[in-house]
Amino acid sequence: MSRSFTKFAPLAVILVGSLALGGCATKGFVREQVAAVNQRVDALDSRLQATDATAKSALAEAQAASGQAQNNGQRLDQINARVDGIEQRMQENQRKRPRN
């Protein structure tokens, strides 16, 4: 044992002790914060699930409506084409001129 060891040993003990105690306090604080945040996350998660279900249902309805609109659009296209064809076959003096 050297003289310097006996001189600095108490200082080292105090330093290590204070660091350890400080560490414990920090962990406790973090646990409290995390618990609070976890509660909020859980609440948000349940709300998100409800919103997600609503959104999925709305999207399914929109897709169905879109598909129906697409079918209707195609039927209208066919009807329009037939009407246009009939109109074009009418008398020459009734035929249209393009808007150049």
Next chain:
Amino acid sequence: MIPLFLALAVLAPAIPATEGVRAAEPAKPQADMPQEAGAKLSGEAARVADWIAASRDNGALPYIIVDKKAAVLSLYDASGKSLGHAPVLIGVAVGDEASPGIGSKNLAEIGPAEKTTPAGRFLAKFGLAAGRQKVLWVDYATSVALHPIPKGAPKRERRRERMLSPTGDDNRITFGCINLPVAFYGKNVSPLFRKKGGYVYVLPDTKPLEAVFPRLRVQAAMNGGGG
């Protein structure tokens, strides 16, 4: 604690920044000749092209997207493959509607504000017009057709020069019809549309894109964009 901060500091550069946005500026071809397939589309045109390809809105028919703001036409085959781009001339008036009864008016009776190229989705087909000529009608009801620059167009309108100019600002000159380069029409559009026609999607000047093509909203929701 300290290791946690160190870990975060190390990981920070790995977190991606916001996604890049596709360029939205209009791109107009520089010459009269058709442009290569895959040339740059405006943001709106690219969005409509993506929607048509994804939803197969064209059925089994070829289609054209007319970007009025950029004065550019893009042609696609029935499978959605891009076949090229070409500059176009469109109606002199800015607007997305056709005035009521315009289809039955003579050219001389059409007022300046009525000379719009209506926006929307049209099933275009070849059909007869006055003078027993065959034209590709885009919207027969409003007398809008897609054709090369008419031979009888007044020289003072300088349609060819307008089509050739690098800017799209001077491409508004017609009564509402869509004029395109004769070579592109003859080699690409006419053979493709001759049998069963095809769809023409005319992008709006002033209306929101979703107002003209409402199914874009559904497509956006399906892609997870939410709107």
